Amino acid sequence: MSIDLTRFYESFFAESLDGLDTAEAGLLALEKVEPTPERLNAIFRGIHSLKGSAGSLGFNAITDFTHHVESVLDHLRKGTLTPDRDTLDVLLDCIDYSRTLVLAAREGKVADVEQANQLIASLKTLGIPVAGASVNIQSPPAVITSNRSGYHVRFEPSSGFFENGNDPLRLLRVLDGLGEMTAKVDLSRLPNSEEFDPERCYLAWDFQLLSDTEQSEVEEVFSWVVDDCKLLIETITPAAKEIEALAPQTIEALAPPPLVERSREDRRTSGRRTEDGDNTSEIRADRLNVSRSKVDNLINLVGELVITKTMLKQSVALLDPTSAATLSASLVQFERHMRDLQEGVMAIRMLPVSHAFGRFARMVRDVSQRLGKQVHLEISGEQSELDKSVIEQLVDPLTHLVRNSLDHGIESPEIRRALGKPETATLKLHAQHKAGNIEIMVSDDGRGIDLERVATKARAAGLLREDETLTPERTRELIFSAGFSTAEAVNELSGRGVGLDVVRKNISALSGSIKVESTPGHGTAFVIRLPLTLAIIDGMTVSVGADIYIVPMTFIVECLQTDRVKLKTVAGRGVLVEVRGKYLPLLTLANLTGATNAASFENGLLLILEAEGNRVALLVDALIDQDQVVIKSLENNYRKVPYLAGATILGQGKVVFILDVGALVFAVRE
């Protein structure tokens, strides 16, 4: 039967990349922790599985390359190779290249073969035999097994050999295929005719096989009959070959000790594995691989169901409470189940944030090495879960912050020593759940933000007037401005024209916020706050004139009645409201969206919103409700509309818009 293998590709690519990530993380951990058999096995398995699957799917470039890596990892696993820095460097490069191979396969392309050869050459310099090399590490007196002139094989089947369905002739044919073979049959066990049982095997053979094949291949031929026979495989050295006529015993005497008896001792030359200690604590539950679109579809359906529930609830509210008592009670239960269902479905897409943190071990190691800095990466709270799509979009901003810290924040070991700080700096990645949000902190114990310097730079960049003085908070905010960078020299890592403004923009796009704390001389901490999921949010339904909008709860600081504040008009800055001694810009939707305005300032309410560290006051008529809303993308269903983050459907089936608070605040500040 023939099978269209392409149907397995998707799963293969995903699984392979995961496996490589695991192996990479494992290798990196070896720099710090004891290489236990479990750890080494987990690393080995990543490559081992890749090799196996790739072979079955016909990705030969991957199989061939990973075979070399696997055999080195096998030595690591058996303790015949120590994971020192050089070894890890080469292996990490191999992981990178394997990744390249998988990605190339996915694109239907061919990866650079030259690089493979270089890496294989590097693997060979590690001082152990890689696949195909010639030293048998198991036997100290180095039995040379390759480039032989041939083998002498003594094959003596047990008398019950046929009972297990074995056929000596088949084995002989296979052996013959390996090289130039001469066979001598040994009839000495043959009984006389009275005792002869046709179902027993009485023959034995001596083979002379002239071949360059690896000994393991010869062994392979007999692999399934090994305990149904006596087997001796010995090598013939060129010298011994000349005296072919000699009996095996003599050959043994001439070439000590090439005689290898077939036994449970391992004699395989390379690529040998055992599953000793294959007992990692990583026990996998029954796993399903489901395509993302199915899960997304499910989430959409649950969203629809949430809307239907709201409609139902509103209809029930219109009924006479006494006659609808049972219905109301059922509805309460329905609501509870609905919430459980929603949480359950959302949980499918939740992943531990370690998926985003994982890659930084490698990056910090490589970058700090290149910069000549000593950095210890500390990761905590990586088990906190977050929506998969949020994690994916978090990687870029985090990468930027980590690079920023390595590049600008952390000092060189010399400077640190002079300052009395430990030479090895600490870079921390920390995640924790906080009130329906997740907080991610990237912090270092480096030089901190030099406020003087920031102010000078800002003035030079025209972001500040010459005479303007700043609070430390405001100054720190400046580093998020477009076109701001304190990097003295443009370098490979951070100075590519991408500033922290982009980081902030990315975080805002996830309905999140970012803040920075810093103590000069002691370090900097960036704190990112994100909602756990992007699909369903807590929203405040507000009315503005004839329209209804949803404001995501994460942005709402407080709500004030208009008679508690004072209005003030400032030339060039529009209308400001004074809230407890601070002046905030007053935001009315009319001038931004062309929507109807609130009825009047006096009868309205002020929502104090905060985004990206800035606060504004939004004038609305009334607060209607607070509930979970399902976000429907405008871009997917219509097109991107400024100041709107999306839409949702309310109970009555009415479509209402969700305000993009980040964009609104930004527009007002501008």
Added chain:
Amino acid sequence: MASILVVDDSTTMRQMVSFTLTSAGHEVIETADGIEAVEAAKGKRFDLVISDVNMPGMNGIELVRHLRTMPDYKFVPVLMLTTESAQDIKQRGREAGATGWIVKPFSPEVLLATLKKVLD
């Protein structure tokens, strides 16, 4: 048509084996390691078990050993499907009670032919 328990920690391999077998009309249950496989075997007597060797948790060799202690599985054929081709491991597989050994990369043809041999 036989009911077959497939054990492999690699999703890709599981899918490939499973697809090959179901295409040939067999009924397949997939599990990702030895521990799950034992659980599955407790609930149902399969006609055949096909297992990977190198898996986290309980590996293939340990699985065979365990299955052979279960009265229902004393004589059920167990095929090892693995990239492991070293003799000592095969030997351990045999000692544990494995019926046969198929070395990856596997081809559907070889798998089905072996299957036929073992099941008949």
